[in-house]
Amino acid sequence: MPKEITLTIDGQTVSVPPGTLVVDAAKKIGIDIPVFCYHPKMEPVGMCRMCLVDIGRPMIDRASGQPVMDENGNPRIQFGPKLDTACTTPVTDGMVVITQSQKVASARKDVLEFLLTSHPLDCPICDKGGECPLQNLTMGYGPAESRFIFEEKMHLAKHVPLGELIYLDRERCIQCARCVRFENEIADDPVLGFSQRGRALQIVTFSQPGFDSIFSGNTTDICPVGALTTADFRFGARPWELKPAASLCNHCPVGCNLTVNVRREAAQGGKLVIKRVMPRQNENVNEIWLCDKGRFAYHYAESPNRLTRPMVRRGDELVTVSWEEALAAAADGIRSTGGELVALAGGRLPNEDLFTLRRLADTLGGKVLLSTCMGGGDLVSQVGLTPGSNLADLGKGDAILVIAADLHQQAPLWWLRLKAAAKRGASLIVAGARPTRLERFATRVIRYRYGEELDVIQQFLDGKFPEFSEAQNAVIFYGGEGMDMLGTSALAQACTGLLIQTGHFSRPNNGLVPVWLHANTQGAWELGIHPSGNLARNLAEAGTLYIVAADPAGDDPTLAEAMEKASFIIVQELFLTETARKAHVVFPAQAHFEREGTFTSGERRVQRFYPVIEPLPETRPDYAILAQLGEKLGLPLEGRAPALIFRDLATSVSSFRGLDYTRLAETAPQWPIVGRGDLYYGGTTYENREGLGCTLSAASQKEGWHPPATWAGRMPEHTFDLDRMNAEGLVWLVPVVRLYDHGTTVTPSTLLRERLARAEVSLHPATAERFNLKDGQPARLQLGGKEYSVPVRLDETLPEGAALIPRSCGLPVSSPHGVKLEPVIREIVS
Amino acid sequence: MFKGLLTTLKEWASKPVTIQYPEEKRPVRPRFRGRHELKRYDNGLEKCIGCALCAAACPADAIFVEAAENTDDERYSPGERYARVYEINMLRCIFCGFCEDACPTEAIVLGDQYELSFTTRQSAIYTKDMLLEPVPEGGKPTPQRTEPGVYTRAVPAMKDPQD
Secondary structure, eight states: OOOOEEEEETTEEEEEOTTOBHHHHHHHTTOOOOOSSOOTTSOOOOOSOTTEEEEEEEOBOTTTOSBOBOTTSOBOEEEOSSOEETTTOBOOTTOEEEOSSHHHHHHHHHHHHHHTTSOOOOGGGOTTTTSOHHHHHHHHHSOSSOOSOGGGSOOOOSOEEETTTEEEOTTTOOOOOHHHHIIIIISOOOOEEEESOGGGOEEEEOSSSSSOOTTTHHHHHHOSSTTEEETTTTTSOOGGGOEEEEEEOOSSTTOOEEEEEEEEEGGGTTEEEEEEEEEBOBTTTTBTOOOHHHHHTTGGGGOTTBOOSOEEEETTEEEEOOHHHHHHHHHHHHHHOOSOEEEEEETTSOHHHHHHHHHHHHHTTOEEEEEOSOOOHHHHHHHBOOTTOOGGGOOTTOEEEEESOOHHHHOHHHHHHHHHHHHTTOEEEEEESSOOGGGGGOSEEEEOOTTOHHHHHHHHHTTOOHHHHTOSSEEEEEOOTTOOHHHHHHHHHHHHHHHHHHTOOSSTTOEEEEOOSSTTHHHHHHTTOBOOSOHHHHHHHOSEEEEESOOHHHHOHHHHHHHHHOSEEEEEESBOOHHHHTOSEEEEBOOGGGSOEEEEOTTOEEEEEOOOSOOOTTOBOHHHHHHHHHHHTTOOOOOSOHHHHHHHHHHHSGGGTTOOTTGGGOOOOOSSOOSSSOHHHHOSOBOOOSOOOEEOOOGGGSTTOOOOOOOOSSOOSOSSOHHHHHHTTOEEEEEEOOSSOOOTTTTTOGGGGGGSOOOOEEEOHHHHHHTTOOTTSEEEEEETTEEEEEEEEEOTTSOTTEEEEETTSSSOOSSOEEEOEEEOSSOOOO | OHHHHHHHHHHHHSOOSOOOTTTSOOOOOTTOOOSEEEOBOTTSOBSOOOOOHHHHHOTTOOEEEEEEEOOSSSBSSSSSEEEEEEEEETTTOOOOOHHHHHOTTSOEEEOSOOOOOOSSSGGGEEOHHHHBOOOOTTOOOSSBOOOTTTSOOSSOOOOOTTO
């Protein structure tokens, strides 16, 4: 631990690590030094001059090199002739900082007077008005009157769309470059920049489509004025009218903490309406950021297409009935149908619901299966991240391996944090069959062909990469790209073997992190809910099929076919999916914004979410539906509140043992301090008052744990042979995750419509040539007995012999398989 | 007794102080605070820009505003923002006039209307149509179709402080 430096700020003594800036040191002891351009997460630039303070240092006698003492024996302090910027000055020993003096006050006043010479002062219609640093600091430090002539104000464009998500108001911009620096330094999307100079300086976007960054919403949080505002919230409400409600993002396994702003609206009949989604600080998870999917794809909860009433099949039709009737019909169906009860649970179901579903199935002698196309979660609960882990702690001497995952698209916040870890000096090894955005920051890139993932791990096991095996801490992120369930299970096994061999497990900041497709897939694994090796057979052989928050029929036509054979189907859903259409009883469930519960993230952090809006009147939470059905069947299941279910869960599931619902709501001081009165400092991110969550302890930390059986000796070189498949005239069709997919929770957000991934097959030109396919022309392929025509896109960076297709874009590809591609000679006009 | 009768006689001859309300109405004072009115500019555009500062200032929480965006094809007020919903609950209103003070465009003004009566709670909520004053002569009703680039300022430009 390096020596701390002690300095005095306004008479208060503070000790901080060397390299700390004066503005941060002051913030630590609660002294506000106003800033506009400085942001604690970014490098200082000293552009706005708002942080000017009087800084004095001890006088040093040149001859002796000793501090000069005054008559009282105290070091004599020498102040500079002018004020210094607190945001660019690192602390030194014995420094004296004065932030409250006539000189400093007048400097702040002058800076604000200059900033306001061309500010439009249209606070009444500005979306930032009410939470605006410029407004607050002007009230606090600014002049009451300006000496500048009003006719000389710049009149610039007030409504400039930077892309369809963010609007720019050129008049309001104070040229602090926070947005430009955020996009360059943190998001690595250098799509914003300054054009012109002086008073004509303006922010421009270079990209096509405009402001092409998946983190663009964050710039509106850190913009100290109302220059950047989101199209989603434009004129939605004034900030003081909004009520904050804590929630979690359920789009990916990162588990970003959210604060959802709601208010009652006359236009909606006095209902609570979600007005915007803001990040909530959790330095262990999402820091103070949020990706645009999390920020803008929340409209599904208020979609008019939601299921609102229970439905029961009468003949060929589903008719709406009362809850009593629907529950009775479901209970009768279960009782009268012979055969096993098979429940299928989706990865977006909270822990409490999964637990209740498992209880129900267990007591009925059935089984619960997890709907996922990736395996290995059982190994993650053994050698996953442990309590005390934080990706922000990874730095010099640590190693991170990312294999078969495109984190930028699958889990943007992990991408952001791994990129930051690489910047801090961690060895970032990225292994992939195709280039991904993370590779730019990697210290080593490993390129393999699809099917050779295990070979990569074998090279690690052979000790080819000492930066990993000799690292202090090591984390492996594994995804499922290009592999089916068995393939990812094998990869997870190989990774586990590697971690055990190198000793990187069972301690903080070490372990295996799965890149699941859903928010709570890891939670399901922890609760002992595993996927099936042959889901189609399980579905076909089931007596009663109980499907909760999953859409097998929509994902895969073969599963839809298998479902036909089940004699009785019960579905709990938000929307009338393909699966729900086949059901005999459909229960309308509540969205996670309408209820409370917990999710387990990929880092195994259990976090709570709270009710945000009022539920649709006839919907019920999944756990309650299950418990009420259990009651009809004579099974005592807890269904009164998630807190009670969690209590049962914590006593009966080993990895949750010792956890407490109230403990999940505990918070701890976090740095940087955001979301209090000082919006100028960290932006409008909310302070976390609702809980940081707890990380589950790994099974390997428990006594009596034995390492799982992994590969003894050498691993097989291939999970499958790409060359042989190509020789048979097939290409390996690989579903890849795109951030903006066509999932049921994304498409209701019309704002993102332009950015949604399009259904297209991406191929290497050589592969395309072999199949006689041309760029932009449609290709025909057979999937699950149906024929599809999809446009071809050529991409030289892709591996040969494989074809990439975005997941959930209208084509039912859930796991990779070999297909024949044929050019469409005559386009069929439908 | 005569003294008393004299007073009666005097009062009988003088002008009565009572008036025959409602046939006859007393003029209100210039600063009387009656029912609110939403004002318009001479061209018919609404002065209200939907900033909800009146709602923020209201001590009785009687005002509710929902804003939306103007376009040149469908313009309600100058600038980018207008009030799509503007409601005042007259049962809650205490006629303090803070809304008038808070308004940056002098759109809401307490008028001289004091005859407010309702039979239901719902009818005590005055909507924007009821509060808006009629279109002045020579003006057009809203929404208007306007030339692009003319009405860019929501808040009327401030004058030189030297004036």
